[in-house]
Amino acid sequence: MPPAAxxxxxxxxxxxxxxxxxxxALRLRSNGWSIVAIDQSPMTDLPxxxxxxxxxxxxxxxxxxxxxxxxxxxxxYGRIDLLVNNAGISGAKPVHETDDENLARIMEVNFTVxxxxxxxxxKVMQPGGGIINVASVVNFRAxxxxxxxxxSKAALAGLTRQMASEYGPRGIRxxxxxxxxxxxxxxxxKLRCDAKFRRxxxxxxxxxxxxxxxxxxxxxxxxxxxxxxFINGHTLVIDGGWSVAAPAV
Amino acid sequence: MPDRSKRLxxxxxxxxxxxxxxxxxxARQxxxxxxxxxxxxxxxxxGEKLAAELPDARFFPHDVGDEGDWNKxxxxxxxEGGVHGLVNNAGIYDPRLIxxxxxxxxxxxVRINQLGTLLGIQFVQKAAxxxxxSIVNLSSLSGLRGTKGIAYTATKWAxxxxxxxxxxxxxxxxxxxxxxxxxxxxxxxxxxxxRQHFEMRQKSIPLGRAGTVEDxxxxxxxxxxxxxxxxxxxxxxxxxxxxx
Numbered sequence: 014m015p016p017a018a019x020x021x022x023x024x025x026x027x028x029x030x031x032x033x034x035x036x037x038a039l040r041l042r043s044n045g046w047s048i049v050a051i052d053q054s055p056m057t058d059l060p061x062x063x064x065x066x067x068x069x070x071x072x073x074x075x076x077x078x079x080x081x082x083x084x085x086x087x088x089x090y091g092r093i094d095l096l097v098n099n100a101g102i103s104g105a106k107p108v109h110e111t112d113d114e115n116l117a118r119i120m121e122v123n124f125t126v127x128x129x130x131x132x133x134x135x136k137v138m139q140p141g142g143g144i145i146n147v148a149s150v151v152n153f154r155a156x157x158x159x160x161x162x163x164x165s166k167a168a169l170a171g172l173t174r175q176m177a178s179e180y181g182p183r184g185i186r187x188x189x190x191x192x193x194x195x196x197x198x199x200x201x202x203k204l205r206c207d208a209k210f211r212r213x214x215x216x217x218x219x220x221x222x223x224x225x226x227x228x229x230x231x232x233x234x235x236x237x238x239x240x241x242x243f244i245n246g247h248t249l250v251i252d253g254g255w256s257v258a259a260p261a262v
Numbered sequence: 263m264p265d266r267s268k269r270l271x272x273x274x275x276x277x278x279x280x281x282x283x284x285x286x287x288x289a290r291q292x293x294x295x296x297x298x299x300x301x302x303x304x305x306x307x308x309g310e311k312l313a314a315e316l317p318d319a320r321f322f323p324h325d326v327g328d329e330g331d332w333n334k335x336x337x338x339x340x341x342e343g344g345v346h347g348l349v350n351n352a353g354i355y356d357p358r359l360i361x362x363x364x365x366x367x368x369x370x371x372v373r374i375n376q377l378g379t380l381l382g383i384q385f386v387q388k389a390a391x392x393x394x395x396s397i398v399n400l401s402s403l404s405g406l407r408g409t410k411g412i413a414y415t416a417t418k419w420a421x422x423x424x425x426x427x428x429x430x431x432x433x434x435x436x437x438x439x440x441x442x443x444x445x446x447x448x449x450x451x452x453x454x455x456x457r458q459h460f461e462m463r464q465k466s467i468p469l470g471r472a473g474t475v476e477d478x479x480x481x482x483x484x485x486x487x488x489x490x491x492x493x494x495x496x497x498x499x500x501x502x503x504x505x506x
Contacts, residue, residue, distance in 0.1 A: 181468025219433030246506025
């Protein structure tokens with residue numbers, strides 16, 4: 014049974030159905046937050062007790078959805094204290110193989126939607142509120158084929174720093190997390206079949222494992238907490254040392 | 263509130279420069295989280311007084327630039343089951359201009375801030391138990407930018423780099439190594455900066471205030487405990503957004 018929710022801790026988490034988003038929603042809830050969990054599909058492996066998790070099902074690339082979601086959260090809870098921009102897609106290719114549709118789609122989901130959500134939330138957020146963006150370590154160290162993905166995450170990290178500088182005086186903290194590669198069903202398959210992938214991400218990681226959604230959720234929960242009140246404009250890397258290591262041979 | 267509990271229960275945690283400032287607050291909070299703290303400092307009186315206040319803590323007289331002292335600490339920790347956490351916090355700060363920086367002064371900064379950190383890393387390498395350990399190195403905004411005091415800047419950039427090498431090399435031993443980069447934390451060390459200068463610079467901090475020792479200790483505790491178990495080789499700025 015999660016603890017009684019603190020009425021001044023309302024968090025929007027996007028991409029909350031699975032992976033990092035789901036782990037973050039559950040971890041924040043265990044820290045007393047009430048969660049507006051946004052995704053196109055329902056949360057996988059639903060916990061037995063759903064109190065404190067309010068699922069909003071929608072496609073955030075729909076032009077009205079962003080405004081509607083924020084308005085609905087505000088109407089229902091009276092406030093928004095945290096926005097976690099986690100929803101994101103992969104599927105990038107090398108630059109010369111990237112068509113306009115792929116370019117536009119990845120930039121939209123990974124950067125423009127977080128920007129729009131931040132815009133709507135910043136209009137109504139009170140002092141003490143915050144935004145946490147899920148960027149990526151590929152912002153710090155390049156990987157093959159990830160052209161638009163890398164660009165979109167770098168854009169998000171850059172936006173985070175700028176927002177932190179701009180909105181800090183209003184008492185709003187903006188930070189990002191930069192996960193390395195995180196275990197999902199997709200990455201588990203790739204690890205089994207793709208030796209090059211394994212060499213980059215397992216052999217090439219000092220900690221010799223992929224990240225787990227809970228690793229990222231723990232860092233997000235820390236940044237969201239009063240313990241991190243003086244941290245602003247920072248991108249926290251959670252990657253088992255991958256981005257500071259030399260490539261595995 | 264589940265944000266805090268006994269996250270360092272039973273762990274031996276060494277905090278250098280723990281007689282005052284960030285070190286002292288970190289020692290207090292680590293003890294509150296269940297750690298058996300070793301309060302290390304060159305200042306005996308303040309260090310002993312603090313250790314006496316904390317449950318299950320002890321004072322260790324320590325010149326962090328002295329190998330012999332670190333060897334004694336290694337023996338001590340090994341005999342008690344090993345060290346789980348080290349906070350390389352001891353340091354000096356005296357922001358002299360380049361033209362006022364003589365060789366002896368530069369070398370003193372290197373000895374305490376940089377060599378002290380190396381010896382600390384080696385200590386953990388020797389004294390950590392099989393389940394591993396976590397090292398938090400105090401760098402600074404001066405390890406991200408080019409602030410006044412070239413000797414201090416040199417050592418803080420050095421600590422940042424050493425952190426990364428150590429993170430890669432010590433990972434097989436399950437030892438995590440991370441640096442933190444505070445700026446404008448209200449501590450005795452900041453008395454080296456004039457109050458006027460401090461108040462002027464404080465205006466440029468987005469969050470509009472100086473940091474507290476509690477702010478920094480909170481981050482250090484996070485990096486020492488299991489919630490950060492996939493975080494190594496990282497550098498975390500804690501400066502109200504100044505370095506953004």
